[in-house]
Amino acid sequence: MRSKKDDRKKTTGKRLWVYIGKSKKLLLxxxxxxxxxxxxxxxxxxxxxxxxxxxxxxxxxxxxxxxTLLLLMLLLYLVSSLFQWFMSVLSNxxxxxxxxxxxxxxxxxxxxxxxxxxxxxxxxxIISRLTNDIDSISDGIFQGITQIMSSVVIxxxxxxxxxxxxxxxxxxVILVTPLCFFLAxxxxxxxxxxxRMQSSLTGELNGYAEEIIENQxxxxxxxxxxxxxxxxxxxxxxxxxxGQKAQWxxxxxxxxxxxxxxxxxxxxxxxxxxxxxxxxxxVGNIASxxxxxxxxxxxxxxxxxxxxQIQAAFASAERVFALLDEEEELDRAEPFEELAECQGxxxxxxxxxxxxxxxxxxxxxxxxxKKGSTIAIVGPTGSGKTTLVNLLMRFYELDGGxxxxxxxxxxxxxxxxxxxxxxxxxxESWLISGTVAENIAYGRKEVSREEIVNAAKAVKAxxxxxxxxxxxxxxxxxxxxxxxxxxxxxxxxxxVLIMDPPMLILDEATSSIDTRTEIKIQxxxxxxxxxxxxxxIAHRLSTxxxxxxxxxLKNGNIVEQGDHxxxxxxxxxxxxxxxxxxxx
Ligand SMILES: Nc1ncnc2c1ncn2[C@@H]1O[C@H](COP(=O)(O)OP(=O)(O)OP(=O)(O)O)[C@@H](O)[C@H]1O
Numbered sequence: 001m002r003s004k005k006d007d008r009k010k011t012t013g014k015r016l017w018v019y020i021g022k023s024k025k026l027l028l029x030x031x032x033x034x035x036x037x038x039x040x041x042x043x044x045x046x047x048x049x050x051x052x053x054x055x056x057x058x059x060x061x062x063x064x065x066x067x068t069l070l071l072l073m074l075l076l077y078l079v080s081s082l083f084q085w086f087m088s089v090l091s092n093x094x095x096x097x098x099x100x101x102x103x104x105x106x107x108x109x110x111x112x113x114x115x116x117x118x119x120x121x122x123x124x125x126i127i128s129r130l131t132n133d134i135d136s137i138s139d140g141i142f143q144g145i146t147q148i149m150s151s152v153v154i155x156x157x158x159x160x161x162x163x164x165x166x167x168x169x170x171x172x173v174i175l176v177t178p179l180c181f182f183l184a185x186x187x188x189x190x191x192x193x194x195x196r197m198q199s200s201l202t203g204e205l206n207g208y209a210e211e212i213i214e215n216q217x218x219x220x221x222x223x224x225x226x227x228x229x230x231x232x233x234x235x236x237x238x239x240x241x242x243g244q245k246a247q248w249x250x251x252x253x254x255x256x257x258x259x260x261x262x263x264x265x266x267x268x269x270x271x272x273x274x275x276x277x278x279x280x281x282x283v284g285n286i287a288s289x290x291x292x293x294x295x296x297x298x299x300x301x302x303x304x305x306x307x308x309q310i311q312a313a314f315a316s317a318e319r320v321f322a323l324l325d326e327e328e329e330l331d332r333a334e335p336f337e338e339l340a341e342c343q344g345x346x347x348x349x350x351x352x353x354x355x356x357x358x359x360x361x362x363x364x365x366x367x368x369x370k371k372g373s374t375i376a377i378v379g380p381t382g383s384g385k386t387t388l389v390n391l392l393m394r395f396y397e398l399d400g401g402x403x404x405x406x407x408x409x410x411x412x413x414x415x416x417x418x419x420x421x422x423x424x425x426x427x428e429s430w431l432i433s434g435t436v437a438e439n440i441a442y443g444r445k446e447v448s449r450e451e452i453v454n455a456a457k458a459v460k461a462x463x464x465x466x467x468x469x470x471x472x473x474x475x476x477x478x479x480x481x482x483x484x485x486x487x488x489x490x491x492x493x494x495x496v497l498i499m500d501p502p503m504l505i506l507d508e509a510t511s512s513i514d515t516r517t518e519i520k521i522q523x524x525x526x527x528x529x530x531x532x533x534x535x536x537i538a539h540r541l542s543t544x545x546x547x548x549x550x551x552x553l554k555n556g557n558i559v560e561q562g563d564h565x566x567x568x569x570x571x572x573x574x575x576x577x578x579x580x581x582x583x584x
Contacts, residue, residue: 023094030090034149037083042157049288095142122207133316140313151299158296194246196315250308261297344371344533352400362556376538379553423496429488431480437472443499459524461490486517
């Protein structure tokens, strides 16, 4: 009965082969070079035997024949090395092509995965699949391909010549070979499990390291350095042990097969000696045969040596294919709807949603928003404010109900069209490494410098940009480290302004921004909100007071809805919230 593991191994191999097969021409040429190069190499022991036989004894040396044979051998060695080098270059190229394709597909896949995938997997682990695992596949493929190509020719050639010299001793050599294969595959089976564990632990460790590097200030502020170091040490230790075990198993392969082969080598020598005494083999024949039997065993030994690398490559390929097999985010369902000329009327109808099935969050949520109006969303922490905007952006799929924009269910609208219609400014500003101008222009394809400057002026960011070292061409360091929180937010507002979307999602900053910048941001928000349907996760009284509707959320449900005055008059949950959070 075939086990699931066997199936998985087979499919991984087949799938890897689909990628390798894309460099078919390169591989065929490499194989041809390997055949030529190694065939030449295979002839040399025969010539060597003949050369030895030309030295029959003291004073009985056929010098002219010896010289010709030696020159021929030299030529064969030279040409053979040249072809083998070509083969190595070509198979290296094929291996690089393969991993380039695989890495490209894996990276494209990331853009198609739902946000929930990134919630479930540590980012370091995802990066590890794209880097460490792909490198391991590359090493395994290169070693595997070059080894297999040479081995096929060397094994076949040596076998033919051994048969020509002595079929009887050849039979003995052949009988020992399956023993080597058996030993090698037995060990490989064990090491593969260990390599799989090693890859997965590397991913975990990367995830942890990334988390700590991202939150280094937090670690320092809370004096967590020792705990962090201890946890890392523990994880690192686990990885070390897995690596050691994998290497221990795989390191057994080569010496074990070598031992078997050496025994065979000794037996060949003894058998050759006996046949020579019986006058059935010359000394030259024995020398040639010994070289052939060594050549015959060598690739088998080497294959078993690269077997561990191939095992590691398979274990890594499984992880990369697991990423490629992840279910993609659904783009849109039939019938398709266009969202051109979007007005910005939004409706939530009987919406149900939870991040985890066992923890219901939003249940039977209903809301109707007229185009151009401002909705302030307030509520205690964890009440579902961000979740609502996540659903509107379709970062997560609903468990039930519908969200309509201009009476069109967003499930039937192309996601890029939907997301382009909604400008988003969040507290944690999304900046890319690039220039200030590139960051402002990020949401649209062709934007002139004039438009960029106008947008920056409109949100009052122009002044501080001009004070930066290279103005609009200043490079923003990773995550905008060289900018203040307020400056980053002004840039993201300018970016949304350039996109000119009919709807907005704004998350007002709670972190302390100096009063002048805060006023600037507030003005920029107000300017942008004019005429656009806006959902504001509101933390400021001024926004809340001016909103057309305030949504008061609690545990994923609207508990109150109305404008500021109405809600205060009710003296309900908003009233309490207002007095605890907003009124001074
Ligand atoms: N990616 C996620 N996976 C699982 N649970 C989540 C996820 N994001 C949020 N939650 C949970 O959903 C609930 C609502 O979270 P949400 O972020 O919408 O609240 P919020 O009102 O925006 O809070 P805050 O004001 O603190 O930002 C919380 O209980 C939170 O723990």
